[in-house]
Amino acid sequence: MSRVVTFGEIMMRLASPLGERFEQTKNFEVVYGGAEANVAVAIAKYGGKSRFVSKVSADQFGDAAIGNIGVHGVDTNYVLKDIGRLGKYFYEYGYSQRPSKVIYDRDNSVFANSKPGDFDWEEVFSDATWFHFTGITPALSDGLIETCEVALREAKKRGITVSCDLNYRSRLWSKEKARKVMTSLMNNIDVLFANEEDSESVFGIKAEGTNVSDGRLSVEGYRDVATKLRDTFDLKAVAISLRESINANFNKWSAALLTGGEFIVSTKYDINIIDRVGGGDAFAAGLIFGLDNSWEPLKSLEFGVAASCLKHTIKGDFNIVSRDEVEKLLGGNASGRVVR
Amino acid sequence: MSRVVTFGEIMMRLASPLGERFEQTKNFEVVYGGAEANVAVAIAKYGGKSRFVSKVSADQFGDAAIGNIGVHGVDTNYVLKDIGRLGKYFYEYGYSQRPSKVIYDRDNSVFANSKPGDFDWEEVFSDATWFHFTGITPALSDGLIETCEVALREAKKRGITVSCDLNYRSRLWSKEKARKVMTSLMNNIDVLFANEEDSESVFGIKAEGTNVSDGRLSVEGYRDVATKLRDTFDLKAVAISLRESINANFNKWSAALLTGGEFIVSTKYDINIIDRVGGGDAFAAGLIFGLDNSWEPLKSLEFGVAASCLKHTIKGDFNIVSRDEVEKLLGGNASGRVVR
Amino acid sequence: MSRVVTFGEIMMRLASPLGERFEQTKNFEVVYGGAEANVAVAIAKYGGKSRFVSKVSADQFGDAAIGNIGVHGVDTNYVLKDIGRLGKYFYEYGYSQRPSKVIYDRDNSVFANSKPGDFDWEEVFSDATWFHFTGITPALSDGLIETCEVALREAKKRGITVSCDLNYRSRLWSKEKARKVMTSLMNNIDVLFANEEDSESVFGIKAEGTNVSDGRLSVEGYRDVATKLRDTFDLKAVAISLRESINANFNKWSAALLTGGEFIVSTKYDINIIDRVGGGDAFAAGLIFGLDNSWEPLKSLEFGVAASCLKHTIKGDFNIVSRDEVEKLLGGNASGRVVR
Amino acid sequence: MSRVVTFGEIMMRLASPLGERFEQTKNFEVVYGGAEANVAVAIAKYGGKSRFVSKVSADQFGDAAIGNIGVHGVDTNYVLKDIGRLGKYFYEYGYSQRPSKVIYDRDNSVFANSKPGDFDWEEVFSDATWFHFTGITPALSDGLIETCEVALREAKKRGITVSCDLNYRSRLWSKEKARKVMTSLMNNIDVLFANEEDSESVFGIKAEGTNVSDGRLSVEGYRDVATKLRDTFDLKAVAISLRESINANFNKWSAALLTGGEFIVSTKYDINIIDRVGGGDAFAAGLIFGLDNSWEPLKSLEFGVAASCLKHTIKGDFNIVSRDEVEKLLGGNASGRVVR
């Protein structure tokens, strides 16, 4: 039986209602989320076993953060508590040409201030088959860079598959530091999730003929990017999400996967968006869920993309959909007819 | 002066807000509705006279159900009350590829448990010109099958036009039982509303080359279906709604009508959807309103389709639009410009 | 340093939530707005200096109206207070084929009842470089026609640029009266904002081949309209907004500007709409902001159109966007990617 | 079988949420109400038959006003519609020492502008046993003074009992005008509802030793006031509501009734208030309901007071309580235990 462990920060997200700018609103809708927490929740919702490892504030907000993951079936026994603050971020839903906006308020969180020795990887990995984190975690503090190094070593020692989503955030660290750190971490990574923008920002690896801010993506060029990434870092697989942002509430969404010598591209979905946060995490979760259960690469990829497609229609960071619902979409039922 | 009587169940509908799944929500928006109640309300809003016949719980929810129909001008003097429960259903708005979802909680409602002798058809039909019900009503209980038989005989005896919307619901009864019961009831029906899916499910009558779950509908094949239905059951008219579900929030919507030898097809609308529940009922109401007022078939059909188009943009089961508003849309004003 | 003065009514706007018709709703969302107030707020948000001149009720609603403009940096020192009522309007959001709906409840407001002598134009114009009003103001009362005449004379005397947005409202006055009054006022106007519909309604000047209610607009014909308007009234510039209403929640939006002999047409945006009220005002504000700061006509025009595009995605009458955000859109970032 | 007819204005009420002042709020909760409409609704909820006569705007707000009364079972067939505006009022909930606040916005409503000839009293009174109105109605316009005179004459001609609630509103008319008009109308009135404040304001009749703004009321003095009112105007009965306002959310509430020579005083309730609007109307409705059904005066009085007590705990102008619930309270169940 497979068990996916993810490691990262969970934050309180405060969103103003659709159509209300931060400075107008009298109300913030609160959910909890973070890239790695999102992956853990999604896998649990798809029917898999997952464990989230983190540290939260020893107050009601930390309790809420833990509770909101645990409620979906994720094992939260290794989420530590400490005196301090929970990281937060504010979210303004974009619409049409107005982009979504994130204001981070996560400095000095208990997670960012955590120490490598805080986590008992022996126990954490006792029954694990897969370990996943993203580039956000080492970006938060030097302590976390070290913790990631420790975690990766411990995972590899146990033969656990390790995946990483690049998730470059320019507000958190410079490209230079990101490249240095991530390059070093790549030694212990088996599966890399990236999009072209992050690939270029972090590793300087890019494809020709694409212009991300235009939303025009050249699928052809991605094979090249994926191949370069695989060859550079000796990866088992490279997954690339292909988001074409037509505008803030309409995207085209697909993904590609390079495994061994094979480069496969998924179905492309036209998505009307309610909440795009966590879309990439829902994809990563779906692909990991499939691969960790030894599904065929294409089936795993299609599952991840379809699951992620549904995520875009649900409020909050988490992908609250069942495996059955994803499979209905994979089976061709994309017409949105009422299910009675 | 015409008077349309409808007979069926009215339920409490509990909907989670758009983008919130049932298991996330802290809040249900409550309205009241049901196929036949929706038709009665729509006709009253279009300016006609309608009467709704039913039975509700003898409590505050029954009062609310009655009040919410009566508030729109429907005669509710023949809505009975009894000790028991009001039927309920839960509604999750779909979006993009995520379908809308209905969870029924209507078993053992006071309406389902009603007896044929509960209703005084003599009085109910005293000034009626048209009687309408849907396939949902006999699906609810054997008692209601018998009640429908009684009502249809009484209606025919008085020369009242009888219409029925197939509305097949697989959660309520099997195809076999539906076919047996509906076939028997068809003897006393003049006008049938159907879509291809229901026609096939209930009567095994279908057109070639369509695939409902894909949302691709072949108008051509419908003439065939309608003709078969008419011929099989000796109907005066067959109305077929043509919904092309592109996704949960965007549909193409039109309808066709076979009267005598003529098969006419309406304008097709591209609809951005807020709430599709009751869309078919709004169409039936519009067509009945027209035919019962001796409008030309095409005018009646177009009125029904345009009225239904507007329904999709209004929250709740009811079509709260005036005849004047429908006629503005028929007159070509579909651009959504501000009306000041 | 430039300073734009605007003069008009500010009202309380009461909107039912999206998808709820006036007769269903239990709740009105309240904001404050009005064409000239909207222009003043937008200019302040873009980074300019603006002053709003008006009269409001001497009660909590008048306080709220003033506060809601002042909060965005508009100088409200010349908004007078008087015993009486604040004008109001009710707003029902349209969707798809269902048009947005406005019900005015603004008769006998303290502003409509204001007298020419109420306003101290000497002080109001002390540091002004531009004066803007719309055709709504003189439509409200004969007193306001006279006040507009006084204001325009005083503005011209000081060499202040004067602009007017035709904004014809058939509920407020007849075409005949509008033509008579507006024609007279045109003597002191430098820059006119119009769309074809208003141009035809007020001055009988129209282009061939357009059909406003269809949402089909012929850009070519506009050069003709603009030229006729300029020549008839000896204007320095004519700005024409080009709205193609596909439906209530999707419009195409661009504008054209005739200055001297040059007729320039802006980029056209496909807009998914949250709230279209104030869209024209956001455009006027952007163009005025540019011209008053001596930007090139094309740069000014594009700024106005892009700013207006963003307005359509924000709730309320006001365009709460910064110059920086408009320039990002002008720079090509229309894909709605998350800004972190 | 008895039938109570009431005549007056129904308005839209716009309330800011509890604790939010008018100038802070972003939201108004909307209900519909007015003194005479409230009486008609309450009687229908108690189980009686009532009819409301009025005129509303021929728009969606007028529809909503009618619908919101009709939903509770009141006959609204004699509510006329006309082009114009529906009266409105804004309501700020008081709390502790902060008083509730009403801002009227009802000038020039279609009801205030109605004409005596608009109403067909022959039909209105066809099956009526009681006619009720309040001093607010004639205060609205001279036309309504005349209409009230006509209605009272027509009622008396048919032997219908006529009641009036003084309800003096200083914002609507002066004490002088009120005294002149109300004195004249008293000739055709059988039952008068008053509190001491209004009695003094309108007729100059007062008791010693009370100070309304202090909330201290001398029951003893009321016998004197009631007797003077009865003797001056030759009334069959005088009902006096005795409100002791401890603060905005805690009142003591009772009433007294003078019939023939008997002066009876009700139970006094300590009321925690959610919404006090309509409390007096709920009392009037209860007393009328009892008297019109030939209950004993004391039983009628106690019913009215208990019904009114419950009103204070319900949002909106209407007293949505059943006769059964009032009788449970009369039976001594005032402890608020859960009813399962």
Next chain:
Amino acid sequence: MSRVVTFGEIMMRLASPLGERFEQTKNFEVVYGGAEANVAVAIAKYGGKSRFVSKVSADQFGDAAIGNIGVHGVDTNYVLKDIGRLGKYFYEYGYSQRPSKVIYDRDNSVFANSKPGDFDWEEVFSDATWFHFTGITPALSDGLIETCEVALREAKKRGITVSCDLNYRSRLWSKEKARKVMTSLMNNIDVLFANEEDSESVFGIKAEGTNVSDGRLSVEGYRDVATKLRDTFDLKAVAISLRESINANFNKWSAALLTGGEFIVSTKYDINIIDRVGGGDAFAAGLIFGLDNSWEPLKSLEFGVAASCLKHTIKGDFNIVSRDEVEKLLGGNASGRVVR
């Protein structure tokens, strides 16, 4: 280490907002709860270990029910799922003299239809020290009577302390049946929770001089009731909650405990109520938590009463307070000063 197991139904609760009656509301606030679930959650919040045993619907509502208990740390591994409906109840908040109202809609729930063999008591009780259920569980179906018998036998066999809260619900079963069943079950019960009303309804055991509907409770008489209960059923302890309902939003609240020969009475609290549902369960949970951890009876009793006092100020069925917060109240901090 102690572990409390509770067994009963968890329902969806649908509450109209404060001040809105069922027939007025457009909105239900949803939480999940039930007597035994409430006890399990409260114990987990106080810092203890608890396990909830039940059966829920195999749908999103069942998931939500489980998630909402699990989120607070309760072990939900023995909550089964089955096809069918989740029980529901509607809740109308009382205020002042208007009582709170519950409308059950729980017939034929999957829990009521569960079978004795569904539950694996061997596993359930593996680490349990205490078992708690209430009189509601056997009232739901004959199958559950048998299941309770089995569970009690299994618990006693393992030396687990068994407690029961009488919780008589007249809507669920007759007094006669309740007496017969509960009397039989008492053989295996150690600790009984009751109030006088239930004691009299179920066992005919009552104290003199109290009148529950008046809210006047004689503490003296309770010693007598408790003693009779103990002696009749050979109990180790009898806990009696003493609620004095002044009105729906103000109660006095205390409790008494008979253990061995000692009868102790707790502090009495004056409680301003936000939500009284679950108040008794919060008390039971606190007392069980104390006794199961071998605290002194008085300390346990006071903890239960203080914990319950806080419950009344929190929305929903669950007592979301920490042991630390209860102890602060026990330490005398009842003044409600801000905790910064």
Next chain:
Amino acid sequence: MSRVVTFGEIMMRLASPLGERFEQTKNFEVVYGGAEANVAVAIAKYGGKSRFVSKVSADQFGDAAIGNIGVHGVDTNYVLKDIGRLGKYFYEYGYSQRPSKVIYDRDNSVFANSKPGDFDWEEVFSDATWFHFTGITPALSDGLIETCEVALREAKKRGITVSCDLNYRSRLWSKEKARKVMTSLMNNIDVLFANEEDSESVFGIKAEGTNVSDGRLSVEGYRDVATKLRDTFDLKAVAISLRESINANFNKWSAALLTGGEFIVSTKYDINIIDRVGGGDAFAAGLIFGLDNSWEPLKSLEFGVAASCLKHTIKGDFNIVSRDEVEKLLGGNASGRVVR
């Protein structure tokens, strides 16, 4: 003409709705406030002139903070902006025995990190007659201690009256540091606001026979405290607020003032509380407003207490009441009767 300058931090306040604990809520209501901002706003609302000096984040939240003060008429021209975070605090409304709860999240705010040289006191004080700050400001950082020293020197140099509210916050600094810093600052302070708790915490000056957590306050002892404070620090006046916390939603509230040799005690109010945050600031603002306008001490004191009483009934930190409303309460109208 007087002008009051206040200096301190303004934060975003995020409050869960009444009855919802932090860990349950899905929603935070957002307002902006802080002790000194609250004083500035209240004075402006009372009709005085005020200026708020601070530093906020250079983002939309900083804009909102400024806008929300400016909207009430406070001069915000000296509120600086800087890159960084705005301070925040979370607020859970208490009720009955459950205390209100504040969780600060204000570390490292742009205000806390501000430097003495940031503020141009020459300009700030140009037209000032009074300067007010609280003990919170120097508690935030060493930089702010220095800034306070500078500001006080500059104020004294110009003959401006200086007042300080002790406002001791144990989460921000230790008693030892507070005593050292505040003792030093007292040299330049004329008027001190304190309550006994803070007086003891900071200066070790206390009265006998009071127990703050019990809510029992001995007025007699306060004369002693005030006198000691005056004599120790050579103050012109000492104001002491006397809050008796009966529970979280019911307090008794009064204040005392020592000026020269006279010790005066205000009226005591029984307050039902909606939001107690800012109550002390509303009092300070009222007293300062009176004294700065040369009112008699008693009149000033009573004004402050009455104004503060009203604050407790309004949501948010700000006291949105007019001078007229305060004077109505002072005039004896405390009964909460409806103001029409």
